[in-house]
Amino acid sequence: MSTDSRRSRRVGRSRGRFVAAFAIVLAALALVGGLGAAASLSQGPRVTDVQVDPSAAIAESGSRVIFTANQSLSGIDPEQVVVEPATDFTVDAAGRTVGVRFPAALDAGESYTVRVDGVTGVGGGPEADLVTTFETPRAQTFVLERDADGQDKIVRHTIGADEDPTPVFLAESIDDFRATSRYLVASIVEGDGMRLVALDLETRSEDGAFEAAEIPLPGDGIVTGLQASERGQLFGFTYTDRDVTEDSGRASVLFTGSLRDAFADGGTEVTPVTVGEKEPSIDRWRFVPETSSLLLNDFEGDLTLVDRESEDGEISSFGVALGIEGVARSTYTAIVDRADAGFVELDLATGEQSVLDDADLGDDLAINHLIPLADGGTLRAYAEMVDGLPGDFRVVQVATDGSVADVAQVEKGDSLLQICASPSAQYAAVVVAPDIVSNPYGGQPQPLPESVETRVVDMASGDEIAVLDGFDISWCEVGPW
Numbered sequence: 001m002s003t004d005s006r007r008s009r010r011v012g013r014s015r016g017r018f019v020a021a022f023a024i025v026l027a028a029l030a031l032v033g034g035l036g037a038a039a040s041l042s043q044g045p046r047v048t049d050v051q052v053d054p055s056a057a058i059a060e061s062g063s064r065v066i067f068t069a070n071q072s073l074s075g076i077d078p079e080q081v082v083v084e085p086a087t088d089f090t091v092d093a094a095g096r097t098v099g100v101r102f103p104a105a106l107d108a109g110e111s112y113t114v115r116v117d118g119v120t121g122v123g124g125g126p127e128a129d130l131v132t133t134f135e136t137p138r139a140q141t142f143v144l145e146r147d148a149d150g151q152d153k154i155v156r157h158t159i160g161a162d163e164d165p166t167p168v169f170l171a172e173s174i175d176d177f178r179a180t181s182r183y184l185v186a187s188i189v190e191g192d193g194m195r196l197v198a199l200d201l202e203t204r205s206e207d208g209a210f211e212a213a214e215i216p217l218p219g220d221g222i223v224t225g226l227q228a229s230e231r232g233q234l235f236g237f238t239y240t241d242r243d244v245t246e247d248s249g250r251a252s253v254l255f256t257g258s259l260r261d262a263f264a265d266g267g268t269e270v271t272p273v274t275v276g277e278k279e280p281s282i283d284r285w286r287f288v289p290e291t292s293s294l295l296l297n298d299f300e301g302d303l304t305l306v307d308r309e310s311e312d313g314e315i316s317s318f319g320v321a322l323g324i325e326g327v328a329r330s331t332y333t334a335i336v337d338r339a340d341a342g343f344v345e346l347d348l349a350t351g352e353q354s355v356l357d358d359a360d361l362g363d364d365l366a367i368n369h370l371i372p373l374a375d376g377g378t379l380r381a382y383a384e385m386v387d388g389l390p391g392d393f394r395v396v397q398v399a400t401d402g403s404v405a406d407v408a409q410v411e412k413g414d415s416l417l418q419i420c421a422s423p424s425a426q427y428a429a430v431v432v433a434p435d436i437v438s439n440p441y442g443g444q445p446q447p448l449p450e451s452v453e454t455r456v457v458d459m460a461s462g463d464e465i466a467v468l469d470g471f472d473i474s475w476c477e478v479g480p481w
Contacts, residue, residue, distance in 0.1 A: 044128030108139035
């Protein structure tokens with residue numbers, strides 16, 4: 001027998017053993033796969049990933065909890081979803097994912113559990129629950145502390161924490177500031193002029209300070225009405241030329257720009273807001289939350305909605321108003337003051353409006369401040385009138401059903417400058433100038449008493465959580481002017 005024949009038989013036997021072994025491996029893999037599939041079907045769907053950003057959830061509306069399961073799911077009914085503590089939500093599901101969206105911001109310093117009960121796979125099998133729990137961080141906010149003998153500073157406070165505030169920006173004379181989750185913009189007085197500075201709160205320079213960028217102004221003038229928008233990270237302000245006259249110059253013209261672009265190559269440019277190819281003088285204005293629109297009230301009373309992202313500058317007119325009190329977060333509803341109807345809730349999508357009912361608080365009360373809340377209610381301040389003069393101030397929360405809950409009281413002799421609420425309306429900020437008779441005003445372009453404090457109150461209990469030195473708290477849409 002030849003050597004080639006023996007080699008051929010050995011090769012043949014080796015191949016046979018390999019094929020047999022390979023078949024055994026395939027069978028084993030098939031068995032394991034079958035057992036895995038059977039186990040999966042017998043156990044029902046299970047969570048393989050959960051996405052949630054607790055910090056973003058307390059800062060803005062529209063945050064989500066997104067479950068990803070190990071298999072495609074059958075339809076999900078909102079009745080299957082439970083959120084504890086109870087809060088409003090919407091549900092969307094497709095394939096292996098279930099999203100639970102919160103239309104309003106969540107409370108800070110809270111433990112939330114989100115559960116989707118009775119979930120089944122599209123192929124059938126037993127039911128299972130998708131569950132996750134997450135903790136939201138404590139609320140943070142910024143305030144402006146003015147110092148007549150030194151530098152003004154913007155500081156960050158953590159509400160309810162036993163820690164000192166953190167300075168984020170110092171300058172000789174800070175007039176105003178606004179902040180988003182990423183950026184802060186401040187107006188600064190320097191001699192006879194003003195300047196705008198943006199800070200990137202996530203980037204520090206070599207000396208440890210937050211990265212800063214100068215924002216060029218339209219000219220040598222005065223900046224007021226500073227605001228910022230979370231959507232698009234935008235800012236805006238009204239600008240008046242220092243040498244304006246009745247016949248020349250710009251007076252209270254609204255300009256907007258991008259905070260992101262301020263840190264890009266070439267920086268940002270501010271552009272005027274036009275209505276009908278004109279640059280109107282703006283008395284009050286607001287960014288409309290979660291949109292690209294601006295609500296404007298000019299000095300002639302015209303109330304106008306301008307879409308800044310529309311190519312043709314889409315404009316909607318809502319008649320005449322005396323002022324804008326605010327635009328509620330997570331809604332498209334503004335509270336405006338009409339000469340013929342008083343305070344009304346205005347749907348900016350449809351133009352429909354309804355008169356805001358008076359709160360039943362008894363006689364001899366005059367409304368002093370009013371802002372909308374994300375749940376459809378309002379936060380209001382009333383002055384108790386004694387012999388025609390204001391006495392104590394009473395701050396209350398008025399729910400959509402008309403029920404009233406006391407929030408805070410400011411005693412006679414102190415001046416109530418502003419009220420506003422944290423994003424979820426968990427806290428109220430009550431801005432007060434103590435002992436107003438002996439509390440002189442400063443000389444800034446937008447003057448305030450030299451001593452101002454911000455009282456942070458738990459809206460549910462009325463407990464005073466903190467008293468912060470300073471004002472201009474970043475929870476407010478605008479400063480206290």
